[in-house]
Amino acid sequence: MPSGSKKFTYSVDCEHKQHLVNQGITFCFVGDITDCDNCPHKSPKTYESTISWASTDDSDFEWVDTE
Numbered sequence: 194m195p196s197g198s199k200k201f202t203y204s205v206d207c208e209h210k211q212h213l214v215n216q217g218i219t220f221c222f223v224g225d226i227t228d229c230d231n232c233p234h235k236s237p238k239t240y241e242s243t244i245s246w247a248s249t250d251d252s253d254f255e256w257v258d259t260e
Contacts, residue, residue: 196247208238 209222224232
């Protein structure tokens, strides 16, 4: 079963801006979300993360009959 991982980086416009994507809501923890470009607390940030995966496909598995 194949598995692997990949490291990647991504940037956000401001670490205080948050999204509730499933509800369509964007908000800010410290300022006015309608004036984010002029916010004195604006803080862009870059994150590094790792994504990992494992396959559940066992088509390459070889069964051995022990009888």
